[in-house]
Amino acid sequence: MTAPTKLLIILGENNALKLTLPLGIPKNVNELKAEIENQCGVSEQFRLQYMDTDFNQFLNMTSTFDLKDMDKIKVIKTGVPETSTGSNESSVSSFNLGSPCSGHNPDYDTDILSSPESRSSSSSSSANSTLRSEAWPLDFRIPEFSFDVELQLTKGNQEFQANGTLLTLKPKLKSDILESLSSEIMKYKAYPSDSNLSDVCQALVVKHPCLKEKGSETGFSAWKISLKYKMSNYRGKLKNLGCSELVINSLKRRGNSNVHPNQVKKPRRAEVNFCPDYPAGETRESQEEERLVLLSELKKKNNNETIKAKMAQTFPHRRQEILQDMPFVADFKSRWPALFSPREINAEFQRITTIPLTSTFMAQLDNNTTKLTKVFRNKGGTSGRKITEIMAAIDENDTVAMRRVCTLKGLAVYLNEDPNSLIKEYQASNQIETISSNKNLTDGNFSSHTFIRL
Incomplete structure (x- = not known):
């Protein structure tokens, strides 16, 4: 029997996957x-x-003959996605734990090494250029x-570097620096937190040590205060230009004198595209027509x-409807109605957070x-015995899918919940089978599957 092989797949900067192939190295590059x-x-x-x-560098792969266990593989993208709208095709339409119809093979173990913040929603951003493509970075990069x-x-x-002399800042120079930093921050969020501002200022004095402050414990305390006020002024400028994320907090727009001015609508921690603007040439009326279509x-x-294409196109309309009109569910x-299918729930989650829901959860x-x-x-008692019986299935079939199923069932029992209310197991014939309930599941030709109910 061929021994399993592990490969490190490098998808880009700060984005890599560990791939375990139970059947060993494929026979050719296409496989x-x-x-x-x-x-x-x-x-x-x-x-x-x-x-x-031999050369200690990456070379073009023409065959898999030279590959061995623990090798590094770099993915070089040479084209654009086949479908530019909708959700990532790797995100399955439900929380499918290793079924053949999903994009995940249960016999292959994939561990995501990159942080969620480093992944971006390329499909959503290509469908709508007004959307942000990534969340707040772990290491903020100072712009040119x-x-x-x-x-x-x-x-x-x-x-x-020569004699330790700090730069004497002129008002115009400081204003230009703060303006550029504010513009860069706005690419990620309109309302940066205190820690976000600290990240930016720290990155600034690290890249340009001549801007450090004398007598400051951190070296950027005054920069942080100045940047905070500059961001406030920058938001006011963008609000006057009609930025939806800021106009929504205008007192004139809210039209209620009882609303406290500090009660603004801000994105939650994971929300990247909170209230996007309509695409160029689109209005509320034109997007409403697209909704009817x-x-x-x-x-x-x-x-x-x-x-999928229509849902991606009307995403700004949905977000503004939720935030401004606040309709009942x-x-x-x-x-x-299209939003409440498993496929579109995954896609909408990725549009808002830029993070693929299913793959992130499974990772x-x-x-x-x-x-x-x-x-x-x-865990002891009755719950402990039930968990032991559930986890025993791993000894008989130690695959990624089985480990996920048993872990989720065991967690449900540990929390004194009924796993049957979370997991649905069934056997299907070669015909398409649909489970009719309030929980939407994927239709398809299945042999044996386990789904998390949505």
């Missing part, structure tokens, strides 16, 4: 590319490079300033691609399986 497409969710055209041990500002900072850094498209069969469901579940297993072993 390896197919596995990377399925497991890593790569929807673009790409080629592969491998780390050559204008030529005159960069010239002054370069000379200031040289002087600082979407309702008619729902009545047609085999129309998933069109529905029943009314909102009647207006947007965190896999990362914490060992810790949860240790917790389960310390």
Whole structure:
């Protein structure tokens, strides 16, 4: 029997996956590319490079003959996605725990090494250029300033390295720096937190040490205060220009004298695209017409691609409707019935947060399986016996899908919940089977599946 092989798949900067292949190295490059497409969710055209041990650098891959266990594979994207709208194709339409119809093969173990903040929703951003493409970065990158500002900072850094002299800031220079930083911050969020401002200022004095402050414990205390006020002024400027995320908090827009001015609508921690502007050439009326077209498209069969495109196109309209009109859930469901399918729930989550819901959940579940297993072993009584019986199935069939199923069932029992209310197991024939309930599940040809109920 071929020994399992582990490969490190590098998708980009701060984005990598560990891929375990139980059947060993594929016979050719096309088979390896197919596995990377399925497991890593790569929807673009790409080629592969491998780390050559002789030259210690990445070389183009023409065959899999030179590959071995623990090798590094780099994915080089050469084209655009086949479908530019909708959700990531790697995100399955429900929380499918390793069924053949999903994009995840239960025999392949994938651990996501990159942080959620480093992943972006390329599909949503391509459908609507007004959307933000990524969440707040772990390491904030200071933008390139204008030529005159960069010239002054370069000379200031040289002087600082030579004799430790700090740069004497002129009001115009400081204002230009703060303006550029505010513009860069706005690419991620309109209302940065105190820690966000600290990240920016710390990155500023690290990149340009001549801007450090004398007598400051952190070296950027005054910068932080100035940036806070500059962001406030910058928001006022954008609000006057009609930025939806800021106009929504205008007292004139809210039209209620009893509303406290500090009670603003801000995105929650994970929300990146909170209240996007309408795309160029689109208005509330034109998007409402698209919503009506979407309702008619729902009545047609085999129309998933069109529905995906329409849902991505009308995303700004939905967000502004939720935030401004605050409709009841029943009314909102009647207006947007397509949103409440498992596929579109995943897509909408990714549009708002730029994070794929299903793959992120499964990755965190896999990362914490060992810790949860240790917790389960310390559980006694009736619940402990039930958990032991559930986890015993792993000994008979130790696959990724089985570990996920048993861990989730054991967690439900540990929390004194009925796992049958969370997990639905069934056997299906070769015909398409639909489970009719309030929980929407994917239709398809299945043999044996386990789904988390949505």
